[in-house]
Amino acid sequence: MSKNALEGLRVLDLTQVWAGPTCTKILGDLGAEIIKIESGRRMDISRGGTTANSGAGLYPDGNAGDEPWNTSGLYTDRNRSKISACLDLTHPKGVEVLKKLVEKSDVVIESFRSGVMERFGLSYEDLKLIRKDIIMVSLASQGGSGPERSYGSFGATLEQTAGIASFTGYLGGDPRTSGTFLPDPMVAFLAIGIVLSAIEQRRTTGKGTFVDLSQREVTTGVVGEMVMDYTMNGRKWGPNGNRDNVFAPQGVYKCYGDDSWIAISVRTDDEWNTFSEMLNLSSEQVNTFSTVSQRFAQHDELDRLITQWSQDKDAHEVMHALQMVGIPAGVSLTGEQILADEHLNDREFWEEVDHPMVGRRPFLSRPFKFSKHPASTRSHAPLLGAHTDYVLRDIAGLSDEEITELSDLGITSNDPTAFGSTAF
Template identity: 30%
Template sequence: MTNASVAPGSTSRKTHDAEPGALDGVVVIDITRVVAGPYCSMILADLGATVIKVEHPDEPDYTRTFPPMLQGDGARSMSGFFAQYNRNKLGVTINLRHDDGKALLRRLVESAHVLVENFRPGTMDKLGVGYETLRQINPQLVYAALSGFGQHGPYRTKPAYDNSAQATGGLWSMNGPLGGPPVRVGTIIGDLAASLYGVVGVLAALRHAERTGEGQLVDISQQDSVLTLTENAVVNYSATGEVAMPLGNQHPFVRPYELFPCADGFVFFGGYTDKFWKLSCEIFGAPSDFADNPDLHSMAVRFSDEAYRDRVRPLIEGWFRSRTKAELENLAGDHVPLSAVKNISEVVADPQIAARDMVIETEYEGFGSLQTFGSPIKLTRTPPRVRGLAPHTGAHTETVLRDLLGLTQDEIADLRRGGTI
């Protein structure tokens, strides 16, 4: 395998931040759609990899139709959802049902370092471009397969979505109001977690390939990923037999560490240690709140159901009831853990978010500007590039086939006429 990449000046680097990233020179083939997969390859692209997003010419990633839709010139529209998870990528169309399309993918793999796919296990094998086939072409290839239940096991061929992972990974069963029915976590946490673990796996496998010349399969399951997000549920069950149930906004064993109402909304307050409890009594309450309750000086007492329900929580509610979120945050300062519960409009305007460059604005010609989340990975020498564009369907097909594979214009035209690209 060579370190070939698309020729300078013809890549998406025109839309990227100027400096090369930490993964500069790494070529990634992205055969994914929706989120579990596109988010993984987007992070690799942010970190400097050249990511080639492969879509079917007639059936592109259907998140291109997901809201919100940006209206452009004439009747053109563009999905902000798609743009958020596909920035910094080169768009290529290849029909993998065509023999010529499979041949193109095999040629791309010769010069690639990573391939990411999120089909149901066995799909790529049926197409004749699965891991065992591609590793014969490129022994150093890191092949990342993200799926609902992984590449082996009794569930491997089941169809799956994020909700499937939340349901079978245990998270859904323990989320919801205290004493109430389970409630889905309010985001696609299974997709996102699988993508993040996918990045970790790819980077580890790349390091191994650089050292040994040996690629490998990175097998990521959404169910596995969700299970690791259940905190103490597994160890608590194995040690005591206790099954985690919905607790609302409470923590399984730490108190106070939850949501509290205030004059204009809600705050999270986590003053559960003895140090923080004493400070909280001094900052929010009356001098007597601490002195008059010597038995509450111990965490063990405050954690007990009866003391927390009858004395600790009512005391805190009295402190917060007449104060606003801003007043409480100002009082807490850097002394005790208290944070306003912010809606997304407040988060976008948050000065800490701004200081960390976590809401970024990208200009799409003909559509205007689009705000999306930035990168939480902060590197001092090779910072992520976060303002690159998401490609239109097949926008870079000719560029990639010409510059990476050396195809002529006539060969590219023949492939287009035949419906391969």
Template identity: 45%
Template structure:
């Protein structure tokens, strides 16, 4: 299966990354003047992470966001503002099974590479659009990021502290939601095509997906006219629940009690058996009503404990608990290490680094990193010459006139950089 990847940033890039992990040949398409924003910009901003905090002479190939989201892909850089570039992408779509894109509604149509256009050349093509608002409706042309969609999707109305303002989750939450569900939709469409011989268009709205993930809140309003409000670390059903400071520097432990049996077990672990017999705490309702005092009691115990050891003891007693981990802790976590979650990958520009493998294990077809994220335009000649069969003279013409590039246009602003195209050799990489 071959995928034409027009996905950018996170949602689209993640969807195509999963497809690549599962064995698809994925061609990532960017423009010299409009590269994937995860490649960064010049001058570098403080939020961009480079290998060894060094932008190097090719910073667009060294950002953590780009490297993490684009393994196992080929890179083609072509100017879609030029009709010759559009024709290249159309020719590529003709030999692809699936197209992934996450622009706002109308962008690919204006470029001439929307679904209606592409299916004229390949009737059985499958295309998934992952726009923020969906492809129809009065707000379809709105641009959004995950933070905006948390708000408009309703999620932020009950995240944050009790009585406080709506808070973002700190990550672009709708993006990985969409990126995670999209491969399943593509697989369903491929199955449909196998049975019918017909292509399919998938309109996935990130805003609707955000709302869909918290459906109970809206059902509660629909049935009871009750509006959910922020609760901090607490839960509507479990009590007590919280994240408690432990011994050491900024160490925390999350605990959730869902049943009376778990409550009794927690009381045993913290050495307060009398609490299990106290009628005030005998039911979930009672524990909810006295949550503040329970937080103080549990907090006093947690302050004397090592977070990881306390987690293990509570888990052995059947109480859901988890130590709060930061980046360093996660990289060193013995459970993840035992499951070979971390792969050592030789990056194209940045040395050998630890990367996450896919978050699933397949018994017969393990998903592995076959190749690191490609350099900008690394496979231009491979795709144009070998895959599309363009004559050498035409390829050289596209290069000479800037329709095909291997350095972002903004690279001209980088002091000391020799801003000349550096075409990658045309040999086939491991992913082909």
């Protein structure tokens, strides 16, 4: 097989938490060299604090070990296929070294609060002086301008401020957020293409670029039709449970077993006719549900009839039986089931990774596959500062004396306990 898709691309990664690290992780899987800059003073907060009780919470088998910052699941998940160098950017000498790395990099990507890079003396204007065609991608919560530019967020609060939460929720209930931080992977998946668009532009024009992206705006971008209904018709959307707004019925129905559920979507009258036979409805009942507007009007009753039918059945058997007759159905998979799922495993979705402190565990891979450049995990998530020496010597070109001096000053320290706990 030919070389990796993104061979030769070098990315200086100043991001932390989720969106930025997921973007660079996938770029790394595809063959780009990702240099993650952290410091003992300022670790990626998804490493958790210096003690296990600080909220990152996901440690292997509940055991944080002596260095919780190297075992946190939130960190290890999002930071494979990268190397880690420690550099304290609050020290001018740290910034000086970072500038040497900028000189050798194609892309700088960062997700600090707006204004932090300027304070480090690392604004795009500063970086351009070092490397004229540098590409800088900034993934700030609210973007780099506007009255809320310095505001912080997490994926959950972005779901709120970007509009998704307003129409997520049980029928007639309060707004809700998802069970994950959905805006983060959204931003990550978009940012991969943004970085590569800037590279394509550099290829054709020789010019670098500064991209000032707003995570909140990206998130509103995925609810376009909700916004359009308001700008077209003045209508606001509220929570509608699991229902669709075009076809009916659709829902998530109880199956046999603890917390076992099947999702079913009936998109057409034909699908409904097939399904109603399986439900053993009387001809009288069938007639009252024959059109989609009738089914919408009596959705509660349909939900009751479907639950009556599904509740003593195995969820996987229901899925296969419905799919055999062309009706969209899917088991609401638990964590255990998703890891064991035959379809995902047949497609090698999970990638087992050996990590010296975490052991061998399966991690999610990517949302796409490439026929000529298969991507894969290239290395486990790095221990804090595992590659500082390599990065300083081989990439920044520092001498042994310079490296020792930085170490003596604590600028390259990879011991977060020396700086106190950075709790989440």
